[in-house]
Amino acid sequence: MISRFFVLQIVWAATLAALGLGFFVDRAVWWALLVLAPLSAIGLLDMIQTQHSILRNYPIIGHFRFWIEAIRPEIRQYLIEDDRDPVPFSREQRALVYRRAKNAPDQLPFGTIRDVNAIGYGWISHSMAPLKLSDHDFRIAIGGKACLKPYQASVLNISGTSFGSVSSNAILALNKGARKGGFAHNTGEGSISRYHVKGGGDLIWQIASGYFGCRTKDGRFDPNLFAKAACGDQVKMIEIKLSQGAKPGHGGVLPRAKITAEIARTRLIDRTRDCISPARHPEFSTPLELMAFISKLRDLSGGKPVGFKLCVGHRFEFLALIKAMLESGVTPDFIVIDGGEGGTGAAPVELSNHVGLPLIEGLSFVHNALVGAGLRSEIRLGASGKVVSAFDFCRIHALGADYVMSARGFMFALGCVQARACHTNHCPSGVATQDKGRAQALVVSDKFKRVHTYHRNTLRALAEMLGAAGLKHPSDLKPWHLHIRAATGEVVRGDVAYTHLEPGALLSSDLDPRLKREWDRAQTQSFEPAL
Missing domain, CATH: 3.20.20.70 (Aldolase class I)
Known part of the structure; x- marks a missing residue:
């Protein structure tokens, strides 16, 4: 089985080889270090950073995931979506969780991305007398008559x-x-x-x-x-x-x-x-x-x-x-x-x-x-x-x-x-x-x-x-x-x-x-x- 560090190992090996060949054979080989040295540094930083587990497990090549996700949505669809093997959960919902977990803004320009005329589309009624809730720590008491x-x-x-x-x-x-x-x-x-x-x-x-x-x-x-x-x-x-x-x-x-x-x-x-x-x-x-x-x-x-x-x-x-x-x-x-x-x-x-x-x-x-x-x-x-x-x-x-x-x-x-x-x-x-x-x-x-x-x-x-909706609690x-x-x-x-x-x-x-x-x-x- 190929190691998840295989690409990093190849880069490091190539970097050392370029150093050695440039010193003993031809200094022109050192031009390769313009690419290899930054890649080696990126791989090292990937392994020691703490925010992205994908990069810690897959140094260097893990960046391809983030680059693909950064591409515009209509292009990304053709790159990573496949109707024959549907993803079990919508990327829209997953992205929402990522943004909230990272405390990133979740505002969306240009309105809804949902088809409001689609079968199953749902919404809740809003009120003409909305409320501003100061507390979002909603609680519910669990325990019936026999619970102590x-x-x-x-x-x-x-x-x-x-x-x-x-x-x-x-x-x-x-x-x-x-x-x-x-x-x-x-x-x-x-x-x-x-x-x-x-x-x-x-x-x-x-x-x-x-x-x-x-x-x-x-x-x-x-x-x-x-x-x-x-x-x-x-x-x-x-x-x-x-x-x-x-x-x-x-x-x-x-x-x-x-x-x-x-x-x-x-x-x-x-x-x-x-x-x-x-x-x-x-x-x-x-x-x-x-x-x-x-x-x-x-x-x-x-x-x-x-x-x-x-x-x-x-x-x-x-x-x-x-x-x-x-x-x-x-x-x-x-x-x-x-x-x-x-x-x-x-x-x-x-x-x-x-x-x-x-x-x-x-x-x-x-x-x-x-x-x-x-x-x-x-x-x-x-x-x-x-x-x-x-x-x-x-x-x-x-x-x-x-x-x-x-x-x-x-x-x-x-x-x-x-x-x-x-x-x-x-x-x-x-x-x-x-x-x-x-x-x-x-x-x-x-x-x-x-x-x-x-x-x-x-x-x-x-x-x-x-x-x-003019309400104070989920209940x-x-x-x-x-x-x-x-x-x-x-x-x-x-x-x-x-x-x-x-x-x-x-x-x-x-x-x-x-x-x-x-x-x-x-x-x-x-x-x-x-x-």
Whole structure:
């Protein structure tokens, strides 16, 4: 395999050769140093600078990336876009994150670059009496009636980023950024590493089907190990991962090549094979058993908020969870809805592309189902799935979310360039790799500031949008604030485009026949549909 320093090594070797040949053979060879000497100096500076991990990992040749990005957009399209291999996230959104993370201006001359007549184009209503909000540190209290230690969460937090999937430097930078900005960092299913602890930021400990960090040797849940870690001051909430938008119905995957001795110790696994989580939890198999598991984790954690994350699949299955809540009297403190468009470092492509309800549809359904069951006021709703901009937040808040979990935005803030090499251990930006040399290119002292700055500037932008709409807090957004260009070309409001249930509607006799069929199929003793 060619070294990532191959070009630099060639340049340095050629520089030394030119010096030697010029001294011993012909001084005319020294003319080559006019090119080689500056290139050698550039390569050295690339390796010692701390702002660009791409240049630290790929001295000299890494500059080609920045030169291409500097070319006018209409030329760049022909150079780096390929319809046969579409980029998984818009360059416009990625560029927005980079600008905000670097504290660069995000003003845009010549108006919108979007086609306002395109199907799906959306916007929120502005007010003739706009407000100027002086505070953008929007908070939401998470913790229901059974919670003893509610958490005042930011409306924007870092979604699941597992140690193992991403590097130790990436974890440390994310967590230090969360601490500086006063927001939470979800551990992902890889458990709590020493880099999370060292960062000192608030943690949401994700418990997935592999029970990493709190498992027995045979992979079952260990309550003693869980309680020991969950009661730590840094852990603010516990999240049970039922499914992930990028690969619903499929367990997490960490290739053996990325499993270091430290990762194995953190997860309590061995290194002899790929780490593949079970597709479903072995600790519960019915909706009622899940409610009992939630109650158990809440007790073991000393009363901290406990909830679950899922990508919505069969609607009757979620309605079965609601029935179990009503029957058992146990409710989660929060539910995070992950859209089918969510990202991951490793998943079967068909599963990523064609399984799982998209975020907007899943969020709208869950919000209205909880309203219809009379449970919405007791449960906070989080949302994740390609959410990075202030308008993204406005749209999902309008349709029912209380707060946002974003992994992609914060990964971009770290310097991710979507090389899509996460599973190979050869991530060029040092984010998704366990190769120490590559990971060291990500300089924590620089990148944690960008994580914090992206969070701060995004919430400032959110405050500007809310103020323009005459609102004071994201919770003030309602479906009718949202407008969407429908497939017919006409404009519809969010409360028309998406289902709207009145409080208690699920329990009434005049329920819509289509929803009633799903409600009747739901049962608390099984995730299978009732006949």
